[in-house]
Amino acid sequence: MKRTGFSILELMISMFIGALILGGVIATYVSMKVTTRDTMAIGEMQETGRLALSILQRDIEQVGFWGTFYDEEFTDENVESPSNPSGDCFGGINNGSFPDSTPSNFRSIYAEVSDGSNVLSCISDSVEDTDVLQLKLLEGNPVDVASTATDSNRYYFIADQERAEFVTGAGTITLPTVNSTVWPYSHHVYFLSTEEITINNVARDIPILRRLRLSTSGMQVETVMEGIEDFRLVFGLDTDADGRVNTYRSTQDMEAANWEDNDSILTVQIYLLVRALEPDPGLQLNSQTYTLGVDPDRRTHTFSDNFRRTVFSTTMRLNGAMSWNM
Numbered sequence: 001m002k003r004t005g006f007s008i009l010e011l012m013i014s015m016f017i018g019a020l021i022l023g024g025v026i027a028t029y030v031s032m033k034v035t036t037r038d039t040m041a042i043g044e045m046q047e048t049g050r051l052a053l054s055i056l057q058r059d060i061e062q063v064g065f066w067g068t069f070y071d072e073e074f075t076d077e078n079v080e081s082p083s084n085p086s087g088d089c090f091g092g093i094n095n096g097s098f099p100d101s102t103p104s105n106f107r108s109i110y111a112e113v114s115d116g117s118n119v120l121s122c123i124s125d126s127v128e129d130t131d132v133l134q135l136k137l138l139e140g141n142p143v144d145v146a147s148t149a150t151d152s153n154r155y156y157f158i159a160d161q162e163r164a165e166f167v168t169g170a171g172t173i174t175l176p177t178v179n180s181t182v183w184p185y186s187h188h189v190y191f192l193s194t195e196e197i198t199i200n201n202v203a204r205d206i207p208i209l210r211r212l213r214l215s216t217s218g219m220q221v222e223t224v225m226e227g228i229e230d231f232r233l234v235f236g237l238d239t240d241a242d243g244r245v246n247t248y249r250s251t252q253d254m255e256a257a258n259w260e261d262n263d264s265i266l267t268v269q270i271y272l273l274v275r276a277l278e279p280d281p282g283l284q285l286n287s288q289t290y291t292l293g294v295d296p297d298r299r300t301h302t303f304s305d306n307f308r309r310t311v312f313s314t315t316m317r318l319n320g321a322m323s324w325n326m
Helices: 008-060 256-260
Strands: 109-113 131-138 155-159 164-168 181-199 202-215 218-226 228-237 247-250 265-275 288-292 299-303 309-317
Touching: 008 131, 008 181, 008 218, 008 265, 008 309, 131 228, 181 218, 181 228, 228 299, 265 288, 288 309
Parallel strands: none
Antiparallel strands: 109 131, 131 181, 155 164, 155 181, 181 202, 202 218, 202 228, 228 247, 228 265, 265 309, 288 299
Protein backbone atom coordinates (compact mmCIF):
# COMPACT_ATOMS: atom_id res chain seq x y z
CA MET A 1 0.00 0.00 0.00
CA LYS A 2 1.43 3.30 -1.06
CA ARG A 3 1.53 5.99 1.66
CA THR A 4 2.16 9.68 1.11
CA GLY A 5 2.66 12.62 3.54
CA PHE A 6 1.71 16.24 3.29
CA SER A 7 3.13 18.14 0.43
CA ILE A 8 5.11 21.31 0.99
CA LEU A 9 2.18 23.32 -0.32
CA GLU A 10 -0.20 21.67 2.12
CA LEU A 11 2.18 22.29 5.03
CA MET A 12 2.53 25.93 4.07
CA ILE A 13 -1.23 26.34 3.85
CA SER A 14 -1.67 24.66 7.26
CA MET A 15 0.99 26.84 8.84
CA PHE A 16 -0.60 29.94 7.32
CA ILE A 17 -4.03 29.03 8.69
CA GLY A 18 -2.50 28.24 12.09
CA ALA A 19 -0.69 31.58 12.13
CA LEU A 20 -3.96 33.36 11.37
CA ILE A 21 -5.73 31.57 14.22
CA LEU A 22 -2.85 32.21 16.63
CA GLY A 23 -2.73 35.87 15.60
CA GLY A 24 -6.44 36.21 16.25
CA VAL A 25 -6.10 34.64 19.69
CA ILE A 26 -3.20 36.93 20.57
CA ALA A 27 -5.05 40.01 19.30
CA THR A 28 -8.12 39.05 21.31
CA TYR A 29 -6.01 38.52 24.44
CA VAL A 30 -4.24 41.86 24.05
CA SER A 31 -7.54 43.62 23.41
CA MET A 32 -9.15 42.03 26.47
CA LYS A 33 -6.11 42.91 28.58
CA VAL A 34 -6.25 46.56 27.49
CA THR A 35 -10.01 46.70 28.02
CA THR A 36 -9.67 45.18 31.49
CA ARG A 37 -6.92 47.62 32.42
CA ASP A 38 -8.94 50.58 31.17
CA THR A 39 -12.07 49.37 32.94
CA MET A 40 -10.18 48.94 36.22
CA ALA A 41 -8.59 52.40 35.94
CA ILE A 42 -11.92 54.07 35.19
CA GLY A 43 -13.62 52.10 37.96
CA GLU A 44 -10.98 53.12 40.48
CA MET A 45 -11.38 56.80 39.55
CA GLN A 46 -15.17 56.52 39.82
CA GLU A 47 -14.85 54.96 43.27
CA THR A 48 -12.32 57.59 44.37
CA GLY A 49 -14.55 60.47 43.31
CA ARG A 50 -17.69 58.92 44.76
CA LEU A 51 -16.14 58.19 48.16
CA ALA A 52 -14.46 61.61 48.41
CA LEU A 53 -17.74 63.40 47.68
CA SER A 54 -19.56 61.15 50.15
CA ILE A 55 -17.13 62.00 52.96
CA LEU A 56 -17.33 65.72 52.23
CA GLN A 57 -21.11 65.59 51.95
CA ARG A 58 -21.48 63.87 55.31
CA ASP A 59 -19.59 66.71 57.02
CA ILE A 60 -21.03 69.65 55.09
CA GLU A 61 -24.63 68.62 55.63
CA GLN A 62 -24.05 68.56 59.40
CA VAL A 63 -22.79 72.15 59.55
CA GLY A 64 -25.34 74.32 61.34
CA PHE A 65 -26.88 71.48 63.35
CA TRP A 66 -26.36 71.92 67.11
CA GLY A 67 -28.37 69.09 68.58
CA THR A 68 -31.01 70.07 71.13
CA PHE A 69 -29.66 73.57 71.65
CA TYR A 70 -32.64 75.68 70.59
CA ASP A 71 -31.63 79.21 71.50
CA GLU A 72 -31.53 81.69 68.64
CA GLU A 73 -27.80 82.29 68.95
CA PHE A 74 -24.74 81.49 71.03
CA THR A 75 -23.47 84.17 73.40
CA ASP A 76 -20.97 84.55 76.21
CA GLU A 77 -23.81 83.87 78.63
CA ASN A 78 -25.06 80.58 77.20
CA VAL A 79 -21.91 78.80 76.00
CA GLU A 80 -18.79 77.53 77.76
CA SER A 81 -15.75 76.32 75.85
CA PRO A 82 -12.06 75.59 76.46
CA SER A 83 -9.20 77.56 74.97
CA ASN A 84 -8.21 76.78 71.40
CA PRO A 85 -5.47 74.12 71.30
CA SER A 86 -1.87 74.77 70.33
CA GLY A 87 -1.34 74.59 66.57
CA ASP A 88 -5.03 75.21 65.92
CA CYS A 89 -6.37 76.17 62.48
CA PHE A 90 -7.61 79.74 62.15
CA GLY A 91 -9.12 81.61 59.22
CA GLY A 92 -9.91 85.19 60.14
CA ILE A 93 -11.12 86.34 63.52
CA ASN A 94 -12.98 84.01 65.90
CA ASN A 95 -12.37 81.00 63.70
CA GLY A 96 -10.47 78.52 65.84
CA SER A 97 -11.80 75.23 67.11
CA PHE A 98 -13.88 76.99 69.75
CA PRO A 99 -15.47 80.44 70.01
CA ASP A 100 -13.58 83.14 71.85
CA SER A 101 -14.49 86.58 73.16
CA THR A 102 -13.78 88.35 69.87
CA PRO A 103 -16.78 90.55 68.94
CA SER A 104 -17.51 88.58 65.79
CA ASN A 105 -19.61 85.55 64.94
CA PHE A 106 -17.92 82.17 65.19
CA ARG A 107 -17.39 80.63 61.74
CA SER A 108 -18.66 77.06 61.43
CA ILE A 109 -17.73 76.97 57.72
CA TYR A 110 -14.85 78.74 56.03
CA ALA A 111 -12.62 78.30 52.99
CA GLU A 112 -9.47 79.77 51.45
CA VAL A 113 -7.55 79.30 48.23
CA SER A 114 -4.12 77.93 49.11
CA ASP A 115 -1.04 79.97 48.32
CA GLY A 116 1.08 76.87 48.88
CA SER A 117 2.51 78.08 52.19
CA ASN A 118 1.02 78.67 55.64
CA VAL A 119 -2.73 78.26 55.18
CA LEU A 120 -5.02 78.75 58.22
CA SER A 121 -1.86 78.93 60.35
CA CYS A 122 -1.75 75.12 60.42
CA ILE A 123 -1.03 73.81 56.88
CA SER A 124 2.35 74.22 55.22
CA ASP A 125 2.20 71.60 52.45
CA SER A 126 -1.06 72.27 50.60
CA VAL A 127 -1.16 72.38 46.80
CA GLU A 128 -1.12 75.97 45.54
CA ASP A 129 -4.31 77.31 43.90
CA THR A 130 -6.54 74.60 45.36
CA ASP A 131 -9.26 75.21 47.96
CA VAL A 132 -8.97 74.51 51.68
CA LEU A 133 -12.24 73.85 53.53
CA GLN A 134 -12.75 74.28 57.28
CA LEU A 135 -15.83 72.82 59.01
CA LYS A 136 -17.11 72.61 62.59
CA LEU A 137 -19.94 70.18 63.23
CA LEU A 138 -21.63 67.67 65.47
CA GLU A 139 -20.71 64.26 64.11
CA GLY A 140 -22.79 61.11 64.33
CA ASN A 141 -25.49 60.41 66.89
CA PRO A 142 -25.92 61.62 70.48
CA VAL A 143 -23.98 59.69 73.09
CA ASP A 144 -25.62 58.08 76.11
CA VAL A 145 -22.91 58.99 78.62
CA ALA A 146 -24.63 56.95 81.33
CA SER A 147 -23.97 53.69 79.49
CA THR A 148 -21.31 54.48 76.87
CA ALA A 149 -17.70 55.43 77.53
CA THR A 150 -16.54 58.62 75.85
CA ASP A 151 -13.32 58.94 73.87
CA SER A 152 -10.70 60.70 76.00
CA ASN A 153 -8.98 62.01 72.85
CA ARG A 154 -11.89 64.00 71.48
CA TYR A 155 -14.28 66.81 72.37
CA TYR A 156 -18.01 66.67 72.97
CA PHE A 157 -20.83 69.20 72.82
CA ILE A 158 -23.42 69.28 75.61
CA ALA A 159 -26.63 70.70 74.18
CA ASP A 160 -29.42 71.99 76.37
CA GLN A 161 -32.32 74.10 75.21
CA GLU A 162 -30.72 77.41 76.20
CA ARG A 163 -27.21 76.37 77.18
CA ALA A 164 -24.22 74.79 75.44
CA GLU A 165 -20.83 73.55 76.57
CA PHE A 166 -17.74 72.04 74.91
CA VAL A 167 -15.98 69.41 77.04
CA THR A 168 -13.42 66.65 76.59
CA GLY A 169 -14.23 62.99 76.91
CA ALA A 170 -11.41 62.44 79.39
CA GLY A 171 -13.53 62.95 82.48
CA THR A 172 -17.07 62.29 83.58
CA ILE A 173 -19.57 64.32 81.60
CA THR A 174 -22.30 65.72 83.84
CA LEU A 175 -25.58 66.69 82.21
CA PRO A 176 -27.11 69.97 83.42
CA THR A 177 -30.70 68.73 82.92
CA VAL A 178 -32.45 65.47 82.08
CA ASN A 179 -33.19 66.87 78.62
CA SER A 180 -29.55 67.57 77.79
CA THR A 181 -27.88 65.65 74.96
CA VAL A 182 -24.20 64.97 74.28
CA TRP A 183 -22.73 64.92 70.76
CA PRO A 184 -19.25 64.21 69.39
CA TYR A 185 -17.82 67.55 68.22
CA SER A 186 -15.51 67.77 65.20
CA HIS A 187 -13.36 70.44 63.61
CA HIS A 188 -12.19 69.24 60.17
CA VAL A 189 -9.97 70.96 57.61
CA TYR A 190 -9.78 69.43 54.13
CA PHE A 191 -6.87 70.23 51.82
CA LEU A 192 -4.78 68.77 48.99
CA SER A 193 -1.13 67.80 49.20
CA THR A 194 1.24 65.45 47.38
CA GLU A 195 3.30 62.52 48.58
CA GLU A 196 5.94 60.38 46.90
CA ILE A 197 4.73 56.78 46.82
CA THR A 198 6.41 53.79 45.21
CA ILE A 199 4.04 51.87 42.89
CA ASN A 200 5.35 48.86 40.96
CA ASN A 201 8.91 49.83 41.93
CA VAL A 202 8.47 53.34 40.49
CA ALA A 203 8.42 56.44 42.73
CA ARG A 204 5.59 58.81 41.82
CA ASP A 205 4.17 62.03 43.28
CA ILE A 206 0.58 61.18 44.19
CA PRO A 207 -2.05 63.90 44.81
CA ILE A 208 -3.91 63.29 48.07
CA LEU A 209 -6.99 64.73 49.77
CA ARG A 210 -6.10 65.08 53.44
CA ARG A 211 -7.95 66.15 56.56
CA LEU A 212 -6.89 67.75 59.81
CA ARG A 213 -9.05 66.50 62.66
CA LEU A 214 -9.38 68.10 66.09
CA SER A 215 -8.28 66.00 69.06
CA THR A 216 -7.34 66.86 72.62
CA SER A 217 -3.73 66.67 71.41
CA GLY A 218 -4.34 69.26 68.71
CA MET A 219 -5.04 68.94 64.99
CA GLN A 220 -4.13 65.48 63.66
CA VAL A 221 -3.56 64.85 59.93
CA GLU A 222 -5.35 61.99 58.13
CA THR A 223 -5.34 60.72 54.55
CA VAL A 224 -8.86 60.80 53.13
CA MET A 225 -8.39 59.76 49.49
CA GLU A 226 -5.50 59.37 47.05
CA GLY A 227 -5.80 60.61 43.47
CA ILE A 228 -7.55 63.97 44.08
CA GLU A 229 -5.66 66.48 41.96
CA ASP A 230 -7.80 69.60 42.42
CA PHE A 231 -10.49 70.70 44.88
CA ARG A 232 -12.73 73.72 44.23
CA LEU A 233 -15.76 75.22 45.99
CA VAL A 234 -18.58 77.58 45.00
CA PHE A 235 -20.99 78.87 47.65
CA GLY A 236 -24.68 79.60 47.10
CA LEU A 237 -25.73 82.67 49.10
CA ASP A 238 -29.06 84.05 50.20
CA THR A 239 -28.42 87.81 50.27
CA ASP A 240 -32.01 88.98 50.80
CA ALA A 241 -33.09 86.57 53.55
CA ASP A 242 -35.83 84.89 51.52
CA GLY A 243 -34.47 81.38 52.04
CA ARG A 244 -33.35 80.98 48.43
CA VAL A 245 -29.98 81.14 46.75
CA ASN A 246 -29.74 84.29 44.65
CA THR A 247 -26.01 84.52 44.03
CA TYR A 248 -23.01 82.22 43.78
CA ARG A 249 -19.49 83.07 44.87
CA SER A 250 -16.24 81.20 44.51
CA THR A 251 -13.95 80.90 47.51
CA GLN A 252 -11.77 83.82 46.45
CA ASP A 253 -14.85 86.07 46.10
CA MET A 254 -16.27 85.33 49.56
CA GLU A 255 -16.01 88.21 52.02
CA ALA A 256 -15.61 88.26 55.80
CA ALA A 257 -19.27 89.23 56.22
CA ASN A 258 -20.36 86.14 54.25
CA TRP A 259 -18.42 83.79 56.54
CA GLU A 260 -19.68 85.45 59.71
CA ASP A 261 -23.30 85.31 58.53
CA ASN A 262 -23.57 81.52 58.32
CA ASP A 263 -27.33 81.72 57.75
CA SER A 264 -26.72 83.21 54.30
CA ILE A 265 -24.66 80.22 53.06
CA LEU A 266 -27.28 77.76 51.80
CA THR A 267 -25.39 75.50 49.42
CA VAL A 268 -21.88 74.38 48.56
CA GLN A 269 -20.88 73.22 45.09
CA ILE A 270 -17.88 70.88 45.10
CA TYR A 271 -15.65 70.13 42.13
CA LEU A 272 -12.99 67.40 42.26
CA LEU A 273 -10.43 66.58 39.59
CA VAL A 274 -9.59 62.89 40.04
CA ARG A 275 -6.44 61.40 38.52
CA ALA A 276 -5.37 57.77 38.13
CA LEU A 277 -2.44 56.84 40.35
CA GLU A 278 -0.42 55.34 37.49
CA PRO A 279 0.02 56.50 33.89
CA ASP A 280 -1.52 54.49 31.06
CA PRO A 281 1.16 53.66 28.45
CA GLY A 282 -1.54 53.24 25.81
CA LEU A 283 -2.99 56.71 26.42
CA GLN A 284 -1.50 60.00 25.29
CA LEU A 285 -3.35 63.22 26.10
CA ASN A 286 -2.66 66.12 23.78
CA SER A 287 -3.84 69.39 25.31
CA GLN A 288 -6.74 67.66 27.07
CA THR A 289 -8.74 70.25 29.06
CA TYR A 290 -10.67 69.74 32.30
CA THR A 291 -12.88 72.53 33.70
CA LEU A 292 -14.00 72.82 37.33
CA GLY A 293 -17.13 74.98 37.39
CA VAL A 294 -19.16 77.09 34.99
CA ASP A 295 -18.81 80.45 36.77
CA PRO A 296 -16.42 83.22 35.69
CA ASP A 297 -13.83 82.02 38.22
CA ARG A 298 -13.91 78.44 36.93
CA ARG A 299 -10.61 76.60 37.13
CA THR A 300 -9.27 75.05 33.92
CA HIS A 301 -6.44 72.54 33.56
CA THR A 302 -4.78 71.36 30.35
CA PHE A 303 -2.62 68.22 30.26
CA SER A 304 -0.45 66.40 27.75
CA ASP A 305 0.55 63.20 29.51
CA ASN A 306 -0.46 59.57 30.06
CA PHE A 307 -2.73 59.94 33.13
CA ARG A 308 -6.46 59.35 33.00
CA ARG A 309 -8.56 62.03 34.69
CA THR A 310 -12.19 62.93 35.25
CA VAL A 311 -14.14 65.72 36.97
CA PHE A 312 -16.71 65.05 39.70
CA SER A 313 -19.16 67.64 40.99
CA THR A 314 -22.15 67.87 43.28
CA THR A 315 -24.18 70.46 45.18
CA MET A 316 -24.83 70.07 48.90
CA ARG A 317 -27.27 71.98 51.07
CA LEU A 318 -26.36 73.11 54.57
CA ASN A 319 -28.59 72.83 57.59
CA GLY A 320 -29.86 76.11 58.92
CA ALA A 321 -26.62 77.45 60.37
CA MET A 322 -26.70 79.20 63.73
CA SER A 323 -24.72 82.35 64.42
CA TRP A 324 -22.27 82.81 67.25
CA ASN A 325 -22.88 86.26 68.62
CA MET A 326 -19.91 86.82 70.90
